[in-house]
Amino acid sequence: xxxxxxxxxxxxxxxxxxxxxxxxxxxxxxxxxxxxxxxxxxxxxxxxxxxxxxxxxxxxxxxxxxxxxxxxxxxxxxxxxxxxxxxxxxxxxxxxxxxxxxxxxxxxxxxxxxxxxxxxxxxxxxxxxxxxxxxxxxxxxxxxxxxxxxxxxxxxxxxxxxxxxxxxxxxxxxxxxxxxxxxxxxxxxxxxxxxxxxxxxxxxxxxxxxxxxxxxxxxxx
Numbered sequence: 001x002x003x004x005x006x007x008x009x010x011x012x013x014x015x016x017x018x019x020x021x022x023x024x025x026x027x028x029x030x031x032x033x034x035x036x037x038x039x040x041x042x043x044x045x046x047x048x049x050x051x052x053x054x055x056x057x058x059x060x061x062x063x064x065x066x067x068x069x070x071x072x073x074x075x076x077x078x079x080x081x082x083x084x085x086x087x088x089x090x091x092x093x094x095x096x097x098x099x100x101x102x103x104x105x106x107x108x109x110x111x112x113x114x115x116x117x118x119x120x121x122x123x124x125x126x127x128x129x130x131x132x133x134x135x136x137x138x139x140x141x142x143x144x145x146x147x148x149x150x151x152x153x154x155x156x157x158x159x160x161x162x163x164x165x166x167x168x169x170x171x172x173x174x175x176x177x178x179x180x181x182x183x184x185x186x187x188x189x190x191x192x193x194x195x196x197x198x199x200x201x202x203x204x205x206x207x208x209x210x211x212x213x214x215x216x217x218x219x220x221x
Contacts, residue, residue, distance in 0.1 A: 009189075085213070130142065
């Protein structure tokens with residue numbers, strides 16, 4: 001599939017293109033006496049719902065089951081090479097670089113791990129993403145990290161069967177000014193040996209969403 005991907009390849013773009021919205025930071029600390037985490041202010045506490053052991057076992061098994069969504073991700077296992085085109089701002093000249101990606105299903109076929117390597121603005125790039133399908137949420141979920149920072153990025157979304165495209169959205173906090181940066185990513189399965197990843201983020205001057213990156217992947221046979 002996916003990927004999830006290479007978000008880090010857009011770090012130079014999005015680091016300067018976030019809106020001025022202040023990032024919301026919520027911390028929960030442990031209560032020394034009880035060892036129970038405090039509920040953040042403003043969070044409604046849900047009443048605990050007790051279930052019998054048979055129901056609990058059934059629900060956990062359903063949640064852990066490998067389904068057609070996971071099998072769909074597995075079709076992209078293997079090695080891929082790609083050509084990345086990125087833009088620092090809307091209308092800016094493109095930057096082109098080569099990218100490698102290797103995918104493999106892990107944890108009993110429940111998640112796909114993707115490892116990336118290449119260059120970004122002349123610097124060596126390495127990244128990793130893990131994507132799966134959450135049976136409870138009914139959503140594809142992904143977490144990404146790379147050697148361009150110490151934070152991680154999360155996204156979730158759906159698969160559009162008509163266009164064979166995974167459509168994900170998420171956000172991260174700009175470490176430069178604390179602003180919240182929204183982004184979205186589409187990953188299209190063009191055919192068995194070709195996949196196209198596109199990413200959007202805010203323009204540094206206007207905050208308007210624009211395409212920040214495009215990578216065309218070809219399977220290595």
